[in-house]
Amino acid sequence: MRKLHWVGTITLAALVASSSLALQGQAPPATATSATPTSATPTSATPKPAQPVKAGATAQPAKAAATPLGVTTDKITVPLRFDHYYTYEQVGEALRVLHAAYPQLTTIDVVGKSEEGRDIWAMTVNNPKTGAALDKPGVYVDGNIHGNEIQAGEVCLSLLNRLLTAYGQNDQMTKAVDRNAFYVIPSVNVDGRYHFFSDPNDPSSNRSFRIPKDDDRDGLIDEDPADDLDGDGNICTMRRKDPFGQYRTDPEDPRLMIRIKPGEKGEWTILGEEGIDNDGDGRVNEDGEGYVDGNRNWGINWAPPYVQAGSGDYPFEASGLRAIAKYLVDRPNIIVVFAFHNNGGMYLRGPSTKAEEPMNPADTGVYDILGRNVEKIVPGYRYLVSWKDLYPTYGDFTDFTDNVVGAYSFVGELFVTETESYRPPPKPGAPAQPPADVMDMMGGNNDRERERLKFNDYVTQGDLYRPWKAFKHPQFGEVEIGGWVKMSSRLPHPFMLTDLVHRNASAVLFAAAQTPSVTLDVLAPEKVDADLYKVRVRVVNAGSIPSLTYNAIQRKIHPQDTLEVSGAGVKVIADGKVSGMPIETVAYKPYRPEVQFLQVPGNGKIEFEFLVSGKGELTVAYQSLKAGKATKTVALQ
Ligand SMILES: [Ca+2]
Ligand SMILES: [Ca+2]
Ligand SMILES: [Ca+2]
Ligand SMILES: [Ca+2]
Ligand SMILES: [Zn+2]
Numbered sequence: 001m002r003k004l005h006w007v008g009t010i011t012l013a014a015l016v017a018s019s020s021l022a023l024q025g026q027a028p029p030a031t032a033t034s035a036t037p038t039s040a041t042p043t044s045a046t047p048k049p050a051q052p053v054k055a056g057a058t059a060q061p062a063k064a065a066a067t068p069l070g071v072t073t074d075k076i077t078v079p080l081r082f083d084h085y086y087t088y089e090q091v092g093e094a095l096r097v098l099h100a101a102y103p104q105l106t107t108i109d110v111v112g113k114s115e116e117g118r119d120i121w122a123m124t125v126n127n128p129k130t131g132a133a134l135d136k137p138g139v140y141v142d143g144n145i146h147g148n149e150i151q152a153g154e155v156c157l158s159l160l161n162r163l164l165t166a167y168g169q170n171d172q173m174t175k176a177v178d179r180n181a182f183y184v185i186p187s188v189n190v191d192g193r194y195h196f197f198s199d200p201n202d203p204s205s206n207r208s209f210r211i212p213k214d215d216d217r218d219g220l221i222d223e224d225p226a227d228d229l230d231g232d233g234n235i236c237t238m239r240r241k242d243p244f245g246q247y248r249t250d251p252e253d254p255r256l257m258i259r260i261k262p263g264e265k266g267e268w269t270i271l272g273e274e275g276i277d278n279d280g281d282g283r284v285n286e287d288g289e290g291y292v293d294g295n296r297n298w299g300i301n302w303a304p305p306y307v308q309a310g311s312g313d314y315p316f317e318a319s320g321l322r323a324i325a326k327y328l329v330d331r332p333n334i335i336v337v338f339a340f341h342n343n344g345g346m347y348l349r350g351p352s353t354k355a356e357e358p359m360n361p362a363d364t365g366v367y368d369i370l371g372r373n374v375e376k377i378v379p380g381y382r383y384l385v386s387w388k389d390l391y392p393t394y395g396d397f398t399d400f401t402d403n404v405v406g407a408y409s410f411v412g413e414l415f416v417t418e419t420e421s422y423r424p425p426p427k428p429g430a431p432a433q434p435p436a437d438v439m440d441m442m443g444g445n446n447d448r449e450r451e452r453l454k455f456n457d458y459v460t461q462g463d464l465y466r467p468w469k470a471f472k473h474p475q476f477g478e479v480e481i482g483g484w485v486k487m488s489s490r491l492p493h494p495f496m497l498t499d500l501v502h503r504n505a506s507a508v509l510f511a512a513a514q515t516p517s518v519t520l521d522v523l524a525p526e527k528v529d530a531d532l533y534k535v536r537v538r539v540v541n542a543g544s545i546p547s548l549t550y551n552a553i554q555r556k557i558h559p560q561d562t563l564e565v566s567g568a569g570v571k572v573i574a575d576g577k578v579s580g581m582p583i584e585t586v587a588y589k590p591y592r593p594e595v596q597f598l599q600v601p602g603n604g605k606i607e608f609e610f611l612v613s614g615k616g617e618l619t620v621a622y623q624s625l626k627a628g629k630a631t632k633t634v635a636l637q
Contacts, residue, residue: 069487070494088194112323115210118190125182133181137515138334142185145294146207147192152340156186158501200228202235203489208290209318225288227275236483238271245269302395337401337409345381345416360550406552464488514544516627541600547627561624570614578607
């Protein structure tokens with residue numbers, strides 16, 4: 001999710017618990033110093049401020065947390081498996097084993113370093129035998145800019161795994177590897193990925209880049225994160241028996257609570273997320289890790305934190321984002337971008353703010369081709385417009401890739417909790433309902449929660465939910481701790497992961513297949529006079545995506561494609577673009593007739609007529625930043 005902690009699992013309890021605690025962090029475990037497989041010493045680690053802890057407010061020493069659900073210690077081998085999640089180190093290992101298996105088709109780059117000194121890896125898939133990567137339409141895919149949104153990384157790995165393991169076996173994959181350059185960064189927020197696995201978390205915490213911020217403006221930095229009091233590796237919810245509380249036990253499922261109506265007797269007070277008041281300021285868990293949101297910190301259309309929380313003190317404050325920005329502008333062939341997040345089942349396109357409307361309608365048409373097909377590739381996911389259908393955002397990634405990289409850009413919000421359980425189809429004629437999660441948030445009824453608990457009980461055999469358990473809290477006394485575990489709610493249970501990653505990687509593969517595929521036709525020169533020839537050149541694009549976005553042309557982001565006619569014994573007298581049907585006209589170009597500037601529309605063509613004098617060989621060369629090159633030679637005789 002891009003902004004709200006719109007947890008699919010939101011219970012009323014969790015909603016209340018998190019509403020005042022939008023920016024959560026974790027207590028760093030004693031062993032949380034970063035260890036990277038390739039760099040022994042974190043170079044630019046930001047020192048963690050001392051945690052001021054008042055006497056009597058020490059969290060219970062957490063016992064070693066169990067391995068998170070879906071994490072394996074098995075050796076990573078090719079083909080990659082997607083019945084488990086990959087820790088930060090395992091993402092690196094997965095890239096290394098893919099590279100070892102397909103050294104001729106892959107390269108691994110360290111794009112940059114994170115705040116804690118971890119490597120940010122990119123894998124390029126390109127077949128050098130069919131040309132240099134920069135000469136092919138580039139497809140960029142990343143994930144996990146939000147530290148907790150880990151399955152985005154598995155989608156990236158799944159894409160790589162599919163392209164490589166099916167190369168030479170499956171015609172579409174062979175064509176994709178031969179025709180496109182794929183640039184894949186499975187984890188953008190590498191510190192976030194590391195800490196999500198290693199630290200206690202809830203499904204929505206640990207999103208931030210590791211840039212300490214004083215969220216509550218008390219002069220201390222990250223001084224009061226959530227605390228894993230029972231040491232189970234999860235940050236759950238705390239509640240206390242209270243006859244004056246605002247909640248009572250849900251009679252249909254005693255694990256759930258219902259807000260009391262006026263006149264009803266209360267039974268529970270919800271104390272919020274698991275933790276203590278570390279700094280003794282009377283508030284619990286009010287200043288956790290960060291908060292700098294990587295998807296609000298890009299150097300375009302940026303707004304400061306008083307406009308939009310988490311945007312950082314200045315654009316590109318996060319070192320990883322600076323590195324990735326450079327990586328992208330160094331690869332101007334990129335024309336398609338997918339950035340994966342969780343959750344909600346959405347493919348969002350820009351613009352990110354209303355002020356950027358209207359989008360060029362020709363670009364909208366291209367997005368519609370991609371988006372409407374992606375909806376069919378990933379059932380239940382919706383193709384939406386970012387600012388209008390969700391909310392406006394400033395300084396976000398796809399605004400950067402739309403307007404600086406000149407790429408058709410999507411945010412993929414992975415996973416819909418509704419896929420976990422069966423819902424009867426609506427009765428014919430019944431009014432359309434918002435998604436069940438939204439209904440629960442609005443209406444505070446527990447229907448959806450009960451469904452999810454059944455899924456937990458009968459399909460995951462209890463993996464996803466911790467039943468309430470008594471705990472002696474140093475500040476609140478007798479409390480209970482329970483609720484959804486960190487590997488729930490926004491992440492599919494591992495048994496559902498294979499399907500999710502394959503379908504969403506297929507969305508990328510569909511878009512890749514639509515990238516411009518430009519060919520040149522030089523029709524036979526027509527002799528119009530002694531030594532004077534009419535040469536008709538047709539540039540055809542078999543992809544749905546044009547050779548340059550209309551936005552890029554409008555904003556002059558990139559040079560347009562060129563079509564150049566040359567030859568030792570020839571001189572171009574005039575040339576012009578052919579238009580009009582059925583009667584054609586040629587609009588002659590006043591200067592430098594030997595070169596034309598153009599864009600080749602998707603599923604379309606563009607034609608030029610050159611008037612050439614002389615004899616001998618004539619070469620027509622097409623060159624595009626994003627659609628590659630093509631050359632044809634004809635003889636004038
Ligand atoms: Ca603070
Ligand atoms: Ca816990
Ligand atoms: Ca506090
Ligand atoms: Ca705390
Ligand atoms: Zn996100």
